[in-house]
Amino acid sequence: MKKFILKKKFKIYFLEPNFAQVERPSFDEFMEPLNLCYLAAVAKNAGHEVFVKQQFNNTNEELIDDILRFNPDILAVTLITLFVNRARYITSEIKKINPEIISIVGGSHVTGDPEETAKYFDYVIVGEGENPFLNLLCELPNNRKPNLPGVGYFSDGKFFLNNYRVRNTNILQLPVRDNLDFSRYTGIGNGPPPMPKVGFASMLLSKGCRFDCDFCVNKSIWKDSSSKIIPVVKRNPEDVVSEMKLLSERYNIGYVWFQDADFPLYDRKYMKSFFQIKSSNSSIKYSFMSRIDNIILRNDFSEAEDFLFALKKSGCHMIGFGLESFSPQLLKRMKKSITLEKVKKVLELVFNAGIIPVAFFIIGYPDETRERLEATYNIAKTLKILRFRFAIFYPFVGTLSLSRIKKEDWLIPPNDSYDFADNEHQVIKCNLEKGELEKYFKFMNSKIYFEKEYLETLEEFYSLHIDMQPTISNWSGIIDSQFKRD
Numbered sequence: 001m002k003k004f005i006l007k008k009k010f011k012i013y014f015l016e017p018n019f020a021q022v023e024r025p026s027f028d029e030f031m032e033p034l035n036l037c038y039l040a041a042v043a044k045n046a047g048h049e050v051f052v053k054q055q056f057n058n059t060n061e062e063l064i065d066d067i068l069r070f071n072p073d074i075l076a077v078t079l080i081t082l083f084v085n086r087a088r089y090i091t092s093e094i095k096k097i098n099p100e101i102i103s104i105v106g107g108s109h110v111t112g113d114p115e116e117t118a119k120y121f122d123y124v125i126v127g128e129g130e131n132p133f134l135n136l137l138c139e140l141p142n143n144r145k146p147n148l149p150g151v152g153y154f155s156d157g158k159f160f161l162n163n164y165r166v167r168n169t170n171i172l173q174l175p176v177r178d179n180l181d182f183s184r185y186t187g188i189g190n191g192p193p194p195m196p197k198v199g200f201a202s203m204l205l206s207k208g209c210r211f212d213c214d215f216c217v218n219k220s221i222w223k224d225s226s227s228k229i230i231p232v233v234k235r236n237p238e239d240v241v242s243e244m245k246l247l248s249e250r251y252n253i254g255y256v257w258f259q260d261a262d263f264p265l266y267d268r269k270y271m272k273s274f275f276q277i278k279s280s281n282s283s284i285k286y287s288f289m290s291r292i293d294n295i296i297l298r299n300d301f302s303e304a305e306d307f308l309f310a311l312k313k314s315g316c317h318m319i320g321f322g323l324e325s326f327s328p329q330l331l332k333r334m335k336k337s338i339t340l341e342k343v344k345k346v347l348e349l350v351f352n353a354g355i356i357p358v359a360f361f362i363i364g365y366p367d368e369t370r371e372r373l374e375a376t377y378n379i380a381k382t383l384k385i386l387r388f389r390f391a392i393f394y395p396f397v398g399t400l401s402l403s404r405i406k407k408e409d410w411l412i413p414p415n416d417s418y419d420f421a422d423n424e425h426q427v428i429k430c431n432l433e434k435g436e437l438e439k440y441f442k443f444m445n446s447k448i449y450f451e452k453e454y455l456e457t458l459e460e461f462y463s464l465h466i467d468m469q470p471t472i473s474n475w476s477g478i479i480d481s482q483f484k485r486d
């Protein structure tokens with residue numbers, strides 16, 4: 001990263017707003033705002049004063065007071081779609097009291113729709129934020145209308161954006177974690193099997209993704225304008241392990257959730273070197289999301305089996321797979337080329353290795369039908385999956401799916417409320433009756449844990465892996481409390 005000259009030391013308040021509807025109790029599943037922690041690190045190293053804040057369950061008013069008390073020069077907000085309405089409100093209230101505070105936003109929503117977003121904030125930053133943000137901090141003291149890659153704003157009623165993107169290949173700096181409340185981080189929420197009772201933190205081992213799923217925003221973030229595309233940047237395994245060590249020593253962390261978009265299991269050489277360094281230096285457990293096609297390479301089952309045992313031995317506790325649906329038509333539309341046969345085999349191998357297989361599904365995709373939905377559920381409950389997450393499809397800005405959905409007239413008007421970007425509400429038409437999809441959503445996410453097939457799978461897992469046996473035996477209370485929120 002190039003050296004920046006400090007022209008003015010800014011006080012920067014980095015904010016992750018909470019969900020659109022704070023009173024909704026379903027989501028108490030917070031993780032570190034890694035994006036802001038990385039941005040704070042580069043700003044701090046450049047000489048600025050930084051403070052990272054998550055709204056959690058604070059009211060907007062409490063938060064506004066907190067921001068004003070800090071008295072920042074800059075309010076830097078991360079925006080996924082669900083945060084948009086709240087972020088607009090907080091920023092406009094702050095501006096009414098102190099118009100001098102400069103608002104800068106970035107994140108997946110901003111990258112997907114920079115022009116619309118820029119109507120409500122002073123500056124938008126598209127793609128990876130580190131370099132554009134630092135460049136902007138450098139320019140602001142002399143020039144409020146800079147022409148910088150990745151930076152956009154309205155000027156005299158006209159939107160300006162320099163959309164040139166350069167990948168940030170530097171992931172050497174450690175995130176700023178100074179004022180985070182680690183007691184709020186609990187892994188991936190309630191439900192069987194339980195998460196270990198240890199401190200949780202988030203990390204990145206790599207950045208980028210080699211795929212292009214129809215519904216995903218990630219591709220737009222990791223884009224590169226030059227011809228030399230660097231799809232995935234991996235950190236040096238030694239740096240990863242020393243960050244793990246630091247997390248356990250400084251914050252008493254026992255579990256790391258990697259937030260990588262495409263965790264590099266496919267690079268066996270890299271992974272083996274990670275295992276080696278980790279085994280002799282850190283006992284932290286860890287989890288990540290992976291593609292099904294990253295487990296068995298070149299149809300070599302026995303290599304995959306050995307690899308998974310090594311993965312488990314290195315501390316891997318859980319792997320999340322985006323399975324999405326078992327309808328071949330829907331998978332094709334999502335541009336996800338996975339087959340049920342492969343899914344079954346991979347889940348079995350992961351299960352046998354003693355790693356908890358978690359599956360994520362999308363329901364209500366365009367062309368979803370009752371039959372497809374039920375078929376997916378009925379297959380899912382028989383597979384070697386220990387934790388499920390069914391999410392209602394939301395077409396995020398910047399995705400291929402949104403442009404197709406608009407063209408094919410699938411959106412239910414009005415579709416301008418971002419409060420429903422929580423994957424719990426139906427926002428596009430589908431071949432089900434009104435309200436039916438939401439009912440399926442609740443049913444699928446809770447009742448699956450009481451299915452006979454599921455309970456047999458759970459029992460088999462614990463009989464094979466006695467060391468992972470939980471102390472809680474009755475899940476009904478936990479699951480019911482999660483889903484009683486009407």
Ligand code: B12
Nearest residue numbers: 031035076077078080081106107128129259261396422423
């Ligand atoms: C971990 C994670 C979570 C965690 C924690 C969320 C959190 N604290 O951010 C949990 C499990 C709670 C979660 C929940 C949800 N998530 Co989530 N999550 C992720 C995940 C896997 C990693 C996020 C991350 O840290 N990435 C690493 C950082 C470094 O990358 P980044 O966030 O993109 O940040 C870079 C740039 O975007 C930019 N940037 C970002 N913010 C800012 C701010 C400023 C000021 C600037 C200058 C730049 C900037 O610079 C950063 C550094 O390069 C992403 C997918 C992914 N792999 O990115 C999805 C993702 C962010 N989640 C998503 C969604 C939809 C959700 C849920 C609504 C889904 C649900 N119902 O289950 C909920 C919402 C609740 C919530 N509070 O977030 C979507 C967002 C899409 C959108 N447009 O809104 C994503 C992109 C997944 C996807 N591909 O669809 N999520």
Ligand code: SF4
Nearest residue numbers: 209211212213216261
């Ligand atoms: S869904 Fe996962 S695999 Fe597909 S493009 Fe997004 S991050 Fe990559």
